Amino acid sequence: MGDDRRSFSYYKAIPVIEKLPFKIESGDQVKNLPAIGKSLRDHINEIVTTGKLSKLEHFENDEKVRAVSLFGEVWGVGPATALKLYDKGHRTLDDLQKDDSLTYAQRTGLKFFDDIRQRIPRHEVSEMEKLLQEVGKDILPGVTIVCGGSYRRGKSSCGDMDIVITHDDGKRYTSKHVKPGFLPKFVQRLKDINFLREDLIFSINSIEGTDSGVDTYFGLCTYPGRELRHRIDLKVYPRNRYASGLLAWTGNDVLNRRLRILAESKGYVLDDTGLYLATQSSGGKRAGRSEAIVNCHEEKDVFDTLGFPYLEPHERNL
DNA sequence: CAGTAG
DNA sequence: CGGCCTTACTG
């Protein structure tokens, strides 16, 4: 437990196995597959021959594993905190509610645990996106508001909403050059109409900020007329960083990682704030980034610069 | 600083 | 053996 590197290896092996056109009858059949090494092959062999995995038996019946993984599903609670809560003697979500060591965000995540876990039908996301666009353009005409994430990738239901925002007038709506900033107004307006309900994280870098370029809001919202809470993220990018922001928040994770690794191999650094030319950092292991970001106005520019065939959003479900 | 999230 | 997306906030 608590070894996410290792669990990630299992995670990577899953789609590899799922995509096999045949049923595995022997460990030899997975011998040369990527992401599957000796250890996983041994496990597969055991499952094939005995029908089960002895190692797993303990896990499923282990109260600790069950409690800690449950706690870890609460927003804001990671492996370390989950383990601490268990060691305090907590076993159920009800136990956690009595614990006063939880942060406000964690308490909120706990309070709406069942709500947040509900998936949102695509057409409802679509309506909420429209609502956000209406409210947004009322504050700032010409603002661009797009719902990314699995919604943009065409999924029929979404776990949350990733809203990516920019404005195309040459100014930098997330930098110190803007007095009040768009996001605080937007959030306030959305609270006024009872769309945004609880805050999780609200970070404004814009006032005198580090000019990191991105204002972010994480919180809970409701579909108009309902009380069911959904997770929503709002991110505001300057126009020159919008393409990389939209790309990153559309995902999926596998594509993001693939693009970032590709970027590095070609002498770039890619993240949600832009595509940069890597600099030769003298001391550090990792390549630094140049100030100059490669000019990517649209997502396609990022793909093109990296020499990666362009994928439409619905093709990014890797 | 560790922990957590995206 | 060491790397395995990076960056920024909360407490």
Next chain:
DNA sequence: GCCG
């Protein structure tokens, strides 16, 4: 955990 897998990979080089």
